[in-house]
Amino acid sequence: xxxxxxxxxxxxxxxxxxxxxxxxxxxxxxxxxxxxxxxxxxxxxxxxxxxxxxxxxxxxxxxxxxxxxxxxxxxxxxxxxxxxxxxxxxxxxxxxxxxxxxxxxxxxxxxxxxxxxxxxxxxxxxxxxxxxxxxxxxxxxxxxxxxxxxxxxxxxxxxxxxxxxxxxxxxxxxxxxxxxxxxxxxxx
Amino acid sequence: xxxxxxxxxxxxxxxxxxxxxxxxxxxxxxxxxxxxxxxxxxxxxxxxxxxxxxxxxxxxxxxxxxxxxxxxxxxxxxxxxxxxxxxxxxxxxxxxxxxxxxxxxxxxxxxxxxxxxxxxxxxxxxxxxx
Numbered sequence: 001x002x003x004x005x006x007x008x009x010x011x012x013x014x015x016x017x018x019x020x021x022x023x024x025x026x027x028x029x030x031x032x033x034x035x036x037x038x039x040x041x042x043x044x045x046x047x048x049x050x051x052x053x054x055x056x057x058x059x060x061x062x063x064x065x066x067x068x069x070x071x072x073x074x075x076x077x078x079x080x081x082x083x084x085x086x087x088x089x090x091x092x093x094x095x096x097x098x099x100x101x102x103x104x105x106x107x108x109x110x111x112x113x114x115x116x117x118x119x120x121x122x123x124x125x126x127x128x129x130x131x132x133x134x135x136x137x138x139x140x141x142x143x144x145x146x147x148x149x150x151x152x153x154x155x156x157x158x159x160x161x162x163x164x165x166x167x168x169x170x171x172x173x174x175x176x177x178x179x180x181x182x183x184x185x186x187x188x
Numbered sequence: 189x190x191x192x193x194x195x196x197x198x199x200x201x202x203x204x205x206x207x208x209x210x211x212x213x214x215x216x217x218x219x220x221x222x223x224x225x226x227x228x229x230x231x232x233x234x235x236x237x238x239x240x241x242x243x244x245x246x247x248x249x250x251x252x253x254x255x256x257x258x259x260x261x262x263x264x265x266x267x268x269x270x271x272x273x274x275x276x277x278x279x280x281x282x283x284x285x286x287x288x289x290x291x292x293x294x295x296x297x298x299x300x301x302x303x304x305x306x307x308x309x310x311x312x313x314x315x316x317x318x
Contacts, residue, residue: 089296
């Protein structure tokens with residue numbers, strides 16, 4: 001009985017440790033198994049360099065929004081010289097830091113429900129470079145009329161996640177937290 | 189010695205210009221082989237100079253705006269760009285690597301090529317004086 005109690009205490013404390021420890025650590029299968037929170041949303045950006053470098057020009061997209069194959073094509077010296085028409089060159093030291101941060105946290109390496117859906121929808125699409133081209137993400141925005149996005153001066157592009165997703169910085173893309181400028185809450 | 193001369197000259201030429209260790213060493217670096225002193229008025233002209241690149245008229249002001257004390261806006265992503273003027277934004281010009289990074293990217297974007305050291309020192313002098 002005593003042994004049972006102490007091992008239960010041990011397991012329970014392990015669960016607490018695993019649940020709270022390392023919010024910025026890459027996810028692992030073991031971590032997922034012993035953490036019952038079963039996160040729905042993608043992990044927010046936890047790397048300061050990533051936040052500063054990418055966030056200087058646009059919303060710093062959490063790595064869990066694209067699969068590794070896509071990120072690997074985007075984050076090369078050559079690719080960043082023409083980053084969707086913009087020059088986003090980085091020195092190799094910084095680029096290496098960002099690459100190792102991102103590649104360990106891509107959609108296909110995450111266990112969050114939304115990242116799994118993104119990864120599943122992106123399977124086998126080696127030329128997928130834009131988050132807004134991920135089939136799952138396209139499907140999720142399918143019902144929103146054009147005038148609320150492209151026809152809305154305060155939104156303009158689907159890539160402006162955090163304009164309407166008020167909790168995007170926390171990795172939360174639930175439609176409950178959507179607020180469209182000049183329109184309001186989005187109820188389907 | 190050169191930096192001393194340059195420093196004195198900068199003091200005379202632009203009594204209100206701000207400098208930081210980062211800008212001092214960058215200006216010295218840009219000017220190392222130059223016979224021409226960095227000039228605020230040259231820098232101003234360069235800042236407003238526009239050119240057609242990829243079918244679009246571009247200049248520094250396309251994103252930074254005409255008034256350096258106001259926020260600019262990235263023309264594609266619409267992300268706000270903090271003012272360039274130190275009077276209202278004292279976080280600027282503190283990091284050499286950062287200044288160089290943005291000169292490299294933005295010169296290529298606006299003019300289709302990297303800026304020369306002379307151009308960079310002129311522009312930096314202008315920005316520091318604004």
